Amino acid sequence: MSSPEPIVAKGLGRQFGDNVVIEPLDVSVDRGQRVGIVGADGAGKTTLIRALCGLVAIDEGSARVAGVSSGGGSTALRRQIGYMSQRFSLYLELTPWENLRFFANAYGLAGGAARAAIDWAREVTGLTDIPDKLTGDLSSALRQRLALACSLLHRPRVLFLDEPTSGVDPVARYRFWRVIRELAASGMTVLVTTHYLEEAAYCDRLALMLDGRLLAHGSRSSLNHSLGLEADATVETLFTAAIEQAGTANSRALGP
């Protein structure tokens, strides 16, 4: 029996009061894909990723991640996913080792299993030398790798990364994406939000968002083709064309 699609959302929508943060959208992601959700601040990227993780309730439609419903944020869902946010992923007043051990225990790993998981996560993320100081005193790049290692300990089927490279230097960002590529190659599905358009080049598929709307999604080549762009058009050109097309469609809908 084949395993269910890692991420399937149908008509997923969310609003806070009168403010529509995500207009109903459909998303489907295959196993081992790296999907980049690209958009400016306030586009709804973080809300979308949190809705899929079960951290934010879904108002409309439905979503399933690794075969489990995202609604309600069940324990079964949390066992299947990893989540890393640049802002809230680590305890800064603990040492890196304490963070790793704490999250291993939180995912139900103890003793030898916890040690093996920590060793594996350190190896995957390149965390060979861990300084013996508080996590809050680490560099942004090291903290980022540590957060990624913590989110990988239970070997999730789907990994959600919310703005993982914010405030990190270009070299560290390049290394980070290399790790992501290796994880995806091993079969892990990765969903990343970013506002660095150049980083979208590292993704297999893109979801372009603006003001809570999903403007377009698909592989970069298919998006370039559908928007009538050159095959080697940059992500910035692609994003701008998608915005212009959406604006034209809106103008037509509104009339003269």
Next chain:
Amino acid sequence: MKAHRRGALIVKESRELIRVPVTIALAVIMPLLVTPISTLELFLAKVTPTLIMGVLSIFPSLVIVRVFDVPLQGSLLLFLVLTAIFLLSAIALGVLIAAYSRTLQQALLLSFFGLFPLMFLSGSLTPVEAMPAFLQSLSLLSPLRYYMDITVGIFLKGAGLSVLWDEALAMLAIGVILFLVSLWVFRRRVQ
């Protein structure tokens, strides 16, 4: 026990009202929300250490009580058990305040709205019998009223559970209700 000593004890115990909000910070909870830890486990993990520390913090007070030659006529164990039941209410109120506060300052200010009515209605500053009928009825909702009766009963009269069972039961009922409400609110706020 003199009124000012009772007042000091009340203030000490009521610090539980503001201790929990400090720990329920978003940055503490957020990383745990994506782990398989359930909201109930999270809630209990937050509340249990506070309850244990609350009971342990009684012991320094007992030293002070000894210094002032206040007799302990009744059972210390019974006093500790009933203190733990009282702390259920105090911690539950703390969780409720924390759940609706965005900052520590807000939680501190809000805690005064809970702390002072509880203190004034407990009968520690003004005897309940001297209050207007309406406030006397309202004082029945204050867990501190029962805790004061229990404290005085155990320390000065050597009363046991056979005498204090109605106060203990009322305090337990208020504690359980507040605890369940705070758990419900906590769950809602977290989700």
